[in-house]
Amino acid sequence: MATNPILEIENLSLATSAGKSLVTNVNFSLGKGESLGLVGESGSGKSLTLRSILGLLPRGVEQVGGAIRSDVRSAMIFQDPRGALDPLCPVVRQLAEVVYYRQNVSRKASRTIALELLEMLGLPDSLKQKDRYPSQLSGGQCQRIVIAMALACKPGILLCDEPTTALDVTVQKQIIDTITRLQQELGFAMVFVTHNLAIASTMCSTLCVMKEGQIVERGESLSLLQNPQHSYTQMLIHSVLPLPELERGAGV
Numbered sequence: 001m002a003t004n005p006i007l008e009i010e011n012l013s014l015a016t017s018a019g020k021s022l023v024t025n026v027n028f029s030l031g032k033g034e035s036l037g038l039v040g041e042s043g044s045g046k047s048l049t050l051r052s053i054l055g056l057l058p059r060g061v062e063q064v065g066g067a068i069r070s071d072v073r074s075a076m077i078f079q080d081p082r083g084a085l086d087p088l089c090p091v092v093r094q095l096a097e098v099v100y101y102r103q104n105v106s107r108k109a110s111r112t113i114a115l116e117l118l119e120m121l122g123l124p125d126s127l128k129q130k131d132r133y134p135s136q137l138s139g140g141q142c143q144r145i146v147i148a149m150a151l152a153c154k155p156g157i158l159l160c161d162e163p164t165t166a167l168d169v170t171v172q173k174q175i176i177d178t179i180t181r182l183q184q185e186l187g188f189a190m191v192f193v194t195h196n197l198a199i200a201s202t203m204c205s206t207l208c209v210m211k212e213g214q215i216v217e218r219g220e221s222l223s224l225l226q227n228p229q230h231s232y233t234q235m236l237i238h239s240v241l242p243l244p245e246l247e248r249g250a251g252v
């Protein structure tokens with residue numbers, strides 16, 4: 001348990017409206033600036049757990065038990081950046097709109113803050129001069145816009161739902177580095193959902209392993225990966241394909 005938690009999840013249980021259990025008795029807490037990773041196979045309940053923190057459960061899924069307590073604002077970054085943006089609205093205008101509503105500033109100030117956020121996210125100046133639509137940006141640039149939108153909410157907790165899955169590996173690394181830098185600069189806490197154990201252990205000090213809607217193992221990231229106790233965690237770790245050993249001295 002985190003001391004002075006800003007988020008406490010106690011015995012969270014989710015089910016379909018028809019009564020099928022999806023997440024059962026999930027417990028964790030998060031302190032200011034801390035990062036917790038939720039890992040596990042597809043369908044293990046990671047995204048639903050994350051969405052319930054934001055109160056954004058999909059239609060047909062209900063919280064049937066437990067409690068979520070938090071006294072800070074949360075914002076979420078979704079898996080598919082293009083899907084999270086309005087294709088018919090220029091991106092800077094979308095970002096300025098979020099700033100306008102979430103920061104309660106004038107229209108003019110919201111555009112200025114939006115441009116500052118673009119700079120913080122390392123987006124090119126060309127975006128500032130000529131407003132572009134999502135289809136005119138790369139996947140990595142769209143994800144930076146989505147991250148900027150989340151930060152425009154000034155979150156105490158950033159909820160990341162596999163934010164790099166839809167991106168190619170080089171862009172994945174850039175986005176991970178950007179989120180890490182921003183966390184150091186802005187101090188938000190993070191719940192990070194991913195299939196990727198390497199990313200999870202890089203980003204998060206604590207990992208919770210989920211299987212069939214339950215947390216089956218948790219611990220400090222490196223020790224959990226080095227010394228997994230649960231057979232499911234061991235299986236997850238062994239499912240990662242090793243890089244083939246390159247033959248020494250082989251000509252290229």
Ligand SMILES: Nc1ncnc2c1ncn2[C@@H]1O[C@H](COP(=O)(O)OP(=O)(O)OP(=O)(O)O)[C@@H](O)[C@H]1O
Binds near residue numbers: 016041043046058195
């Ligand atoms: N709207 C819904 N109605 C009914 N069942 C749902 C709904 N959304 C998700 N589920 C089910 O809840 C379970 C957990 O889903 P969830 O999306 O949380 O898994 P996940 O671990 O995030 O998977 P992935 O890594 O593939 O995103 C799955 O069995 C899924 O089929």
